[in-house]
Amino acid sequence: MSTAKSKLSSHPGGPENPYDLHTIADAFDKLQTWIAQYGDVISIPPLKRKDPCFFINNADMLKHILVSNHKNYVKGAAFDRVKLLLGNGIIVSDGTFWRKQRRMIQPAFGKEVIAEIFQNMKGCNFAILDDWQKRAAEDGTINITDLTNELALEIILRAIFSIDFDEITRGDDGNPFSILTDNSTRDLQLAVKFRELKQLLQKFIDKRRQATDRPNDFLTAFIEARDKDSGEAMTDKELLDELVTLIVAGSETSAATMNWVWYLLSQHPEVEAKVHAEIDAASFDDAPDFMQCIELSYLKQVIEEALRLYPPVWLYSRKAIDDDTVGSFEIPAGTDIFISPYFLHRNKDYWDDADAFNPERFSDENIKKRHKFAFIPFSAGPRRCIGDFFGTVEAQIHFAILARHFKLRLQNTEALELEPEVNLRTKNPFIMKIERR
Numbered sequence: 001m002s003t004a005k006s007k008l009s010s011h012p013g014g015p016e017n018p019y020d021l022h023t024i025a026d027a028f029d030k031l032q033t034w035i036a037q038y039g040d041v042i043s044i045p046p047l048k049r050k051d052p053c054f055f056i057n058n059a060d061m062l063k064h065i066l067v068s069n070h071k072n073y074v075k076g077a078a079f080d081r082v083k084l085l086l087g088n089g090i091i092v093s094d095g096t097f098w099r100k101q102r103r104m105i106q107p108a109f110g111k112e113v114i115a116e117i118f119q120n121m122k123g124c125n126f127a128i129l130d131d132w133q134k135r136a137a138e139d140g141t142i143n144i145t146d147l148t149n150e151l152a153l154e155i156i157l158r159a160i161f162s163i164d165f166d167e168i169t170r171g172d173d174g175n176p177f178s179i180l181t182d183n184s185t186r187d188l189q190l191a192v193k194f195r196e197l198k199q200l201l202q203k204f205i206d207k208r209r210q211a212t213d214r215p216n217d218f219l220t221a222f223i224e225a226r227d228k229d230s231g232e233a234m235t236d237k238e239l240l241d242e243l244v245t246l247i248v249a250g251s252e253t254s255a256a257t258m259n260w261v262w263y264l265l266s267q268h269p270e271v272e273a274k275v276h277a278e279i280d281a282a283s284f285d286d287a288p289d290f291m292q293c294i295e296l297s298y299l300k301q302v303i304e305e306a307l308r309l310y311p312p313v314w315l316y317s318r319k320a321i322d323d324d325t326v327g328s329f330e331i332p333a334g335t336d337i338f339i340s341p342y343f344l345h346r347n348k349d350y351w352d353d354a355d356a357f358n359p360e361r362f363s364d365e366n367i368k369k370r371h372k373f374a375f376i377p378f379s380a381g382p383r384r385c386i387g388d389f390f391g392t393v394e395a396q397i398h399f400a401i402l403a404r405h406f407k408l409r410l411q412n413t414e415a416l417e418l419e420p421e422v423n424l425r426t427k428n429p430f431i432m433k434i435e436r437r
């Protein structure tokens, strides 16, 4: 086990002053300092929480927690903040209830279903393409952060509601779900605003339950899903929680990924040229079909490298049910364990020149040489992201359609500043100028 920087003792080092990770805005900066000071396993005395807390930045140990001994862990303190919003949806639920829900939802994320949703993804991107054709002839300045947020929100809403999308998003002030893209904190205020939206969602759930000829989308799949043991369907409350979970989990993460890729391409013309060459060499006219799209392998490497450097879910957690031993450390029952893909993805034990953008890291050959658990933007084990393939395809088709005709040039003059909230954002949106290739 690679414990290069961690001391071989039953209790790891760490700060003396109590601190609760994930409730205080400077958690990111604190972690950066502590990793340099104490290594890859850090004990942090709790402030308001009562249980001990470890931060772990070692791939072997994370494999143990997320995969080999996952049964000993439930979702931890990092999820407290989103519980108000997501109810008991599958991101926050645990145990037998989580297993039942995941089994009912999983089939909707199969390749065949995503291949159908792919047609909607294409449609959304063609609308952007049309817009950019016009804009490029004029000033050509866009806020790509807002645009990717709106795009990802539309894609997940269309995946859920398909034919009802236009009606559900036709509020007096535009798409009522836009409150999600305007609020980064996922706090109580958002949960309260979301209450009204839940009533709106309920209206469409009722309508769909009554329909005899249902369209093929996530909502129908969830309504028709049956628990394989009890044969029971989801209740309205369960259904609502799962829909809100998908809307929240499936929009900002994908949006951030596309946003970061545009930024990184604009800063690395040599990588951008290779992306263009791959898209140009593929034999499609306006857009690839599903198979052609997922075969754009260099583009996929670029997306993965963006997810390495800027993983949208930069911090998550687990809680130990019983005592455990991880590496040489004893983990008492109840310990909160914090995991950060951001810091793991820049850990020099696994990554050479870790801060450099280099998509070659994700060539088949280089992946084989690396620790399998050094790259966990979607987490790992049974709680791995259910939308990993959805999110990757969503980004692939976006770039396949738009980067075929355009490149974007960064207009921001200030230095890049991260905003590590529930998701990893930038403090300021990226303002880009559209240029025809």
Ligand code: HEM
Pocket: 075, 090, 091, 092, 102, 156, 245, 246, 249, 250, 251, 253, 254, 257, 307, 311, 312, 313, 316, 317, 376, 377, 378, 379, 380, 382, 383, 384, 385, 386, 387, 388, 390, 391, 392
């Ligand atoms: C690139 C985009 C995405 C990233 C980086 C991402 C990241 C993650 C991570 C890290 C987790 C697990 C957290 C943990 O282990 O505690 C997760 C779980 C989840 N994600 Fe994603 N996600 C992305 C896209 C999506 C999309 C598009 C959807 C839905 C369409 C989605 C739905 C979910 C759900 C439902 C879970 C909970 C799974 C479970 O616990 O069973 N995600 N995601």
